[in-house]
Amino acid sequence: EILLNNSSISLLDDTELEEMCRNVIQDLSAYGLCVLDDFLGRKKGEAVLKEVLDIQSQGLLRNGQLVSAKSNQDQRIIRGDQICWVDGKEPHCPHIGFLISQVDAVIVRANRMLDNDRLGQYNINSRTKAMVACYPGHGSHYVKHVDNPNGDGRCITAIYYLNLDWDVQASGGLLRIFPEGWREDKVADIEPLFDRLLFFWSDRRNPHEVQPAYQTRYAITLWYFDSTEREEALRRYQKDSKY
Ligand SMILES: O=C(O)CCC(=O)Nc1cc2ccccc2cn1
Numbered sequence: 750e751i752l753l754n755n756s757s758i759s760l761l762d763d764t765e766l767e768e769m770c771r772n773v774i775q776d777l778s779a780y781g782l783c784v785l786d787d788f789l790g791r792k793k794g795e796a797v798l799k800e801v802l803d804i805q806s807q808g809l810l811r812n813g814q815l816v817s818a819k820s821n822q823d824q825r826i827i828r829g830d831q832i833c834w835v836d837g838k839e840p841h842c843p844h845i846g847f848l849i850s851q852v853d854a855v856i857v858r859a860n861r862m863l864d865n866d867r868l869g870q871y872n873i874n875s876r877t878k879a880m881v882a883c884y885p886g887h888g889s890h891y892v893k894h895v896d897n898p899n900g901d902g903r904c905i906t907a908i909y910y911l912n913l914d915w916d917v918q919a920s921g922g923l924l925r926i927f928p929e930g931w932r933e934d935k936v937a938d939i940e941p942l943f944d945r946l947l948f949f950w951s952d953r954r955n956p957h958e959v960q961p962a963y964q965t966r967y968a969i970t971l972w973y974f975d976s977t978e979r980e981e982a983l984r985r986y987q988k989d990s991k992y
């Protein structure tokens with residue numbers, strides 16, 4: 750668990766940052782999710798991607814989702830994501846650290862905005878490390894799930910996508926969110942496009958799945974904690990929490 754630094758420096762000037770945060774808060778309040786495109790710009794986005802590729806080529810990614818080999822092997826669930834956790838301060842990933850600081854800057858600022866405008870009455874002052882994830886293709890997917898179904902403190906999921914020229918028709922890998930409260934036949938289909946940042950409430954309001962991917966699909970995820978819910982969860986689980 751990492752405390753947010755209230756003086757996270759944003760690339761944006763104050764007016765731009767304020768405008769972006771207003772947009773994030775409005776969309777989260779209205780839809781439970783928000784998509785920001787061209788978040789870092791091409792150059793910086795590519796620098797982050799290069800560091801993720803380096804992490805992968807060094808074999809640092811571990812199989813995230815368990816594969817349950819059913820009785821007969823061909824029934825096995827296709828291996829899901831391969832992951833590793835970084836805090837962004839490591840010497841080999843300064844640009845991932847920069848990405849994290851920019852997402853923190855948005856969350857810190859949004860959290861500080863006028864009360865009636867606050868992030869769904871949350872008070873956010875900490876987050877997890879960043880989870881670097883790769884879906885190796887060959888149909889790897891993530892079954893429908895809720896990130897925080899039982900009040901472990903996580904209130905916002907932030908996912909940064911790194912996939913240049915991704916074509917969902919050819920490569921799949923769509924993130925499909927089934928927002929609670931939307932009409933039964935309505936879903937949010939999010940393409941994992943390069944330099945795209947997605948925020949959504951981490952709780953039961955947003956069940957989601959990653960549809961089978963047929964190319965390697967990269968993403969970096971951060972989870973932000975609501976201080977009250979987090980304290981309560983730590984008390985309940987006596988600090989054996991996994992983050
Ligand atoms: O890559 C995407 O579009 C989202 C993938 C996704 O939901 N990943 C994910 C990964 C997780 C890993 C550990 C525990 C909970 C987790 C919940 N969600």
Ligand SMILES: [Mn+2]
Pocket residue numbers: 894895896957
């Ligand atoms: Mn998830």
